[in-house]
Structures are given as structure tokens and as C-alpha cells.
Amino acid sequence: MTNERKAVGTDPAIKNSNLKRLRRIEGQVRGIQKMVEQDRYCADILMQVSSVQNALLGVSRELMRNHLKHCAAHAARKGPPEKASKVYDEIIDLMYRHIK
Numbered sequence: 162m163t164n165e166r167k168a169v170g171t172d173p174a175i176k177n178s179n180l181k182r183l184r185r186i187e188g189q190v191r192g193i194q195k196m197v198e199q200d201r202y203c204a205d206i207l208m209q210v211s212s213v214q215n216a217l218l219g220v221s222r223e224l225m226r227n228h229l230k231h232c233a234a235h236a237a238r239k240g241p242p243e244k245a246s247k248v249y250d251e252i253i254d255l256m257y258r259h260i261k
Contacts, residue, residue, distance in 0.1 A: 170231035179220050186216045221259060228252070 190213060196206045229252065236248040 168227065168232060169235040171227060175223055175227060179223055182216060182220050186213055186220075189213050189216070218259075225255065225259075228255075 189209060193206060193209050193213065196209065233248045233252055236245045240248075
């Protein structure tokens, strides 16, 4: 069973920007697969992998910004204190996961 939680709010421009970035990243990953299949020079492949990682970090930053701006703020303003506390714990967990 999947958890079908939805964002409280999303900026349409940021959503579209993230979708464009993710499509570009998808293309980059396919390119990396081809490079590996073609036995391309390892350093060149690693540079492409680094590029994809940085692009994903950019998407993560925008998603975190949206989460703080909409979901966490909503929980703090409108929700019961227990819910706000859970969202704060979730944010801390997300931050530590992204530090690695």
C-alpha cells in the first residue's frame, strides 16, 4: 500500500521548472547508460554522473523550499501541535538525509 499524501500547495511555475529539469536529467541518465555501454572513458562518465547529481540537488532544493513554504507552514499555522511537531521532525530528517 502506498502513502498518497499530497502537497498542501505548489507554485505552478516551480512545478513546471522541476518537471523540465527532471526530463532533462532523465535524458542525461540515458546518455550515461549509452556511455557505459560504449565503454567510454571513465572520467567522462563520472563528469556526467556529477552533473546529474548536481541537477537532482537543484530539484531537491526547490522541493524543500516548497515543502517549507506550503506544507510545513500550513501545519504550523492550521494543524494541531502534534501534527506540526511531526512535520518539524520530518524536515530535520530530510535535512540530515540531504547533507550526506
